[in-house]
Amino acid sequence: MRPIALALILSPTLAFANPKPPKAHVECMSTNPVKSGVAAKLDAELWCTIHVDSLGGFKPASVTGNLTINLAPTTKGIDSQPQFGKLDDTQDGVVFQLQKPWVVDKDYRKCEPFTINASLDDADHPGMDSTLWHATFKVNASCPKPKAVAGALACHYTAQDGTIFKWPGNGAKVKPRMEQPLSCSINAGKPEAGVPYEVSLGVTGKPAKVGKFETAEDGKMFFEATFEEPDYGACSSFVIAGQVKANGASLWSGKLAIKQDCPD
Numbered sequence: 001m002r003p004i005a006l007a008l009i010l011s012p013t014l015a016f017a018n019p020k021p022p023k024a025h026v027e028c029m030s031t032n033p034v035k036s037g038v039a040a041k042l043d044a045e046l047w048c049t050i051h052v053d054s055l056g057g058f059k060p061a062s063v064t065g066n067l068t069i070n071l072a073p074t075t076k077g078i079d080s081q082p083q084f085g086k087l088d089d090t091q092d093g094v095v096f097q098l099q100k101p102w103v104v105d106k107d108y109r110k111c112e113p114f115t116i117n118a119s120l121d122d123a124d125h126p127g128m129d130s131t132l133w134h135a136t137f138k139v140n141a142s143c144p145k146p147k148a149v150a151g152a153l154a155c156h157y158t159a160q161d162g163t164i165f166k167w168p169g170n171g172a173k174v175k176p177r178m179e180q181p182l183s184c185s186i187n188a189g190k191p192e193a194g195v196p197y198e199v200s201l202g203v204t205g206k207p208a209k210v211g212k213f214e215t216a217e218d219g220k221m222f223f224e225a226t227f228e229e230p231d232y233g234a235c236s237s238f239v240i241a242g243q244v245k246a247n248g249a250s251l252w253s254g255k256l257a258i259k260q261d262c263p264d
Contacts, residue, residue: 019057024050026067026118026137037138042110045101048137050118052087052094056132060087063132064123065096069107070115080107086123096120110196111143111247146195149221149244149252153201155184167240167256175261177235181228182258186242188213188221195246199223203231204239204255235262 028034028048032041050065068082080102087096104110116137122130155167157178165171184201191197191213201223202208213221223242232238237259244252 020054021132022052022056022058022063022120023054024052024118024120024133024135026050026116026135028116028137028139034139037140039140039142041143042104042108042139042141044104046104046108046139047098047101048116048118049095049097050120051092052096052120055094058122058132060089060094062122062124063087064121066117066119066121067096067098068117069102070117071108072112072114075109075112075114078106078108084121108139109141109248111141113138113140113142115139143247145249146192146246146251149188149197151186151188151242151244151252151254153184153186153240153242153254153256155182155240155256155258157182167258172257172259175259177260177262178228181226183224183226184240184242184256185222185224186244186252186254188244188252190219191215191221197221197251198245199242200245201225201240201242203227204241206231208241208243232258235260 026036026048028046030040030046031043034040034046048067050067055063064084065087066082066084069080071078071080083098085096085099087094102108108114116139118135118137119131120133122132155171157165157171157176158180159165159176160179165174165176186199186201197213198210199213200208200210209225211223213223216222227240237257240256240258242254243250
């Protein structure tokens with residue numbers, strides 16, 4: 001056996017060792033810098049960038065960046081899309097930055113926390129195991145809680161003979177059988193300046209009708225919705241529930257029990 005010759009045969013395998021992975025960090029900016037895990041005041045746009053501290057054993061052309069917003073399950077009505085692409089060699093170093101900013105109420109809620117998933121991926125070997133570096137950036141978005149809303153929930157129903165039933169009121173006593181739409185409303189005081197109120201009104205157990213307050217001539221707020229079968233079952237008892245929210249906080253909620261008496 002010739003040990004020296006064997007060493008020469010095995011030594012080329014060293015060239016196939018896995019290259020060192022990249023190292024990086026994430027920076028975000030709204031009007032002011034946003035730091036991960038620190039309470040932040042967001043504005044209309046949010047820019048984020050992956051700054052590559054070291055490419056390890058990779059070249060810029062073989063690495064792609066990816067930034068994705070991960071919203072809380074309670075955040076509704078948002079459909080943020082991931083942004084990904086090639087790295088840029090800038091005067092600040094090698095980076096991956098958003099091609100366009102994330103926008104409030106399109107990609108995130110101004111006052112609701114969320115996370116950003118950032119990664120650098122192997123562009124030459126895409127797939128499940130292509131991630132070379134990954135980090136989670138916590139955006140602790142917060143806003144001052146607005147003042148509570150002094151709201152009132154009311155419903156009324158007009159029978160075929162023109163009789164009007166109201167809740168609270170004679171409707172709760174008579175329990176009429178409803179064959180026409182039931183109209184309900186949330187009535188509140190004047191709005192607090194700059195508060196983005198969100199209103200919901202619906203039959204419990206069914207999807208609520210959501211929207212924004214309208215303003216009456218006296219400056220007070222109101223929200224109206226109409227219900228009829230199949231929002232509730234024929235001759236059934238049900239509950240109308242309303243809620244007012246803003247900046248992720250509940251400012252008012254109320255319920256009304258509606259009963260129908262159908263002797264036939």
